[in-house]
Amino acid sequence: MTKQARSLPAGRSLPPLSNWLRRVLDVEPTATALTFAESDFPWSYFACAASELDALLSDRPTARRIGLVLRNRPGQLAALLATIATGRQVVTLSPHVGDTGLGDDIRALRPDVVIADDEDWGRDSVRAAAEDTRAIPLVVSPESGLRPHPVSWVPEPPGLPTDDVAVVMMTSGTTGRPKRVSLSYPQLTAAFQAAGTVLDDSTGPRLRQGYVILWSSLAHISGLYFAIAHAVDGRSVALLERFQVEEWARSVRRHRPRQLRLPPTAIRMVLHADLSADTFTSVRAIGSGTAPLPPELAEEFEARYGVPILTTYGATEFAGAIAGWSLADHRRWAAVKRGSVGRAHPGIELRVVDRAAQEEVRAPGSVGLLEVRGPQLPTGGGGWLRTNDLASVDEDGFLFIHGRADDAINRGGFKIPPSVIEDALHQHPAVSDATAVGLADERLGEVPVVAVTLCAQASERELLDHLSARLTRYQMPVELRILDQLPRTPSLKVDRPRLQELFGAPGTPPGQSAISHPEERS
Template structure:
């Protein structure tokens, strides 16, 4: 017998010999039955080392079969999986490890140095290759399973954030299952679908956007331990992927490769973009090749899948993430908490069984984020008359200059439509006269002057939206998951002044 929440065991029972996971680097392949045997072996290892229901087990590794070993072992015995971000600084990693206090850490040898300065009281094992599981000293059969409540924690993913300490978002069995079911039904995923996971699996996009939904539906997940643009394009073709999620930074690199320019992706149903608003030039690159491409929206605390748009609608509704998926609700509210009028901009709220339960050890922040069952995302959005939603930007990024609201994303999209600009980021900086002024940071592809950029902006943008200052850079700083790090840009300006 197995508990009803161990849906993975049910999937294994239905199609034990179907291929479930492929390692793109080694070409090792595991069936659902083999994946389950690995998870049971690891779960028994935990049990024999007195790791109990509710205890945290952490993993510090690049994308690897161990991510599935860990989460499915946790599903069986009620432990909590904490994927650690290997891109964190030593101080940040120390904070996260001390905050979640794992009883056990699996670590890839290349990251041993990351833990040298972290005081830990955990059992450590090396995840040195795909066969690490065979070297665990443990009996071969799983001696017990726990029947968790649906709201019991299954995973804890630390949010990247660019301000403050990382927060551990606790995702329950219910959160992860409902996100997967909602995705499968709303996006029409089937057991014939194949994805390439090159987003880091310590991130909700790598783990929960497509990897776990495809395992639930009986599809195939190809894992890649690192992202290299040409390799990713070739892997998509080699493994006949049908649906893939990347962040805009990845697509920005991919569309410039020879591999992309020569490819026609015969099996691909749709490329998805998430993690940050997608520049329109990326839409254009896919449209010119006749490849379906669309944008999604999610966050660690909700989903991360919340919307659906038919790829055929993306040209008519450029930049829209679509409409709310089947099993979640959304609303857009004013500062006063009222629903916005018509197409006005307001804060996006999300509600559904896929949302997180709470922030680990942070009750006050939990209470500010979940109110009456709604997750307050901190993102600004608008909804057109047909119900299509557009993400306008972060609430904290909105610029108020001379009493007028400026949404940086609108300015960024216009700048990035200029062929001489590779990337752009816009933020507000304090100003005695205006309160804030609009400042643009741009990465040019060829020589361009501030005057030329200003004239270009004046062609399209209202006067108060035109940046008062342009800062030319060789590259824009990025966060751990490839988003533009606006906090670091703000610090650059302070240093310059």
């Protein structure tokens, strides 16, 4: 598919990252940049989206905050890159939350513009929230690019300040309720450079050979980060809407990538699918992040397929990974540094702090709270940022993660604070109390379950429907139980271990009821 790109307006001061991306898009406009299903899209497809965005907002110079309902589809990827290429601010909106949750996000974030495809503009919640905030409505599709979406209201975008913020997105909630994190253009640039992307004006941008496969949700940091990074690096992308083993394997065999990315959950799925070894003949290494990778799982995969797994460690607040394994380190150290997430990326400093004394622990291998410092962090390299991860750093600089200091549920890399589920249930008038806990799951690591007590009549199905309108799919509990009372400690705190035992025990105790969520555990 080709289109005639219009020149972007001159005279506007853009961030260096935006200027670089625009130059990448113009290196070879007719070369293939994106493959989706059976269609190929040239680099000019992305360049045209940037031109169209500028043209559509030419009479609205203060409309800088672009709310994107991000599905893994060509139009949405083009809109994402167009927003970055024109120096505007991406406000991520997940299409996978319930209708109520998506509408609440739009109202809370008040983007100047809402971009969605016809499917999401067909949701009453999107239209109503966009009308309430008087956002400029744009519709996107692979065939016709960006265009105005007909509406009954007169857009009056708020024009809130954007400063140097490139992305405002939701964390997966490691330290409480999921919150919006702002990532600046300098942070993103530093993150790309720390991971090896070269932004060198002396040589200029160039297109790379071969494909990378992108299937992580664009609304999640792993998908959004790599979508932008691959474009900045001039790499062609094979885009998948979601991870399905057979479809993913067909894409690997077709495009023969040199590197892949698979979180632990997907690694287990690949092993269970028993793919043929020739699937990976082109692959030199597989990167893995978003969740802890059990060493035995990595060893099983490497023994079966002969491809090393390189773990990374990062977070949304870090604008990506801050530590990881290189191929050279894996060759030398893999056998003796079993379980490490690798070493700090260039420009990143790590230290461990004693939880009680609140002082740095200098003895190699000592466990404490991890603190990090570097230019891609919110502190900009000017101070230490404390995480909720318990960690140690050995004498060779290898980082080991020993769990978390909070009770977040890690479901296949998506971190769910129990309060997200509990607060949503407390909005139901029949719920008097609710507690969510995580249960061990072979494939996903952990899955959430929830127990409630009632002050009025309500069915389990009613409560699950209430949750599905307010939570993303990964936040939905796989089981809900109505109890006469929640188990408590002598200090009257909810006894979470006892509650976990209750869910782990076979059967349902008398006087209590249970129902599993109808969707599979994914």
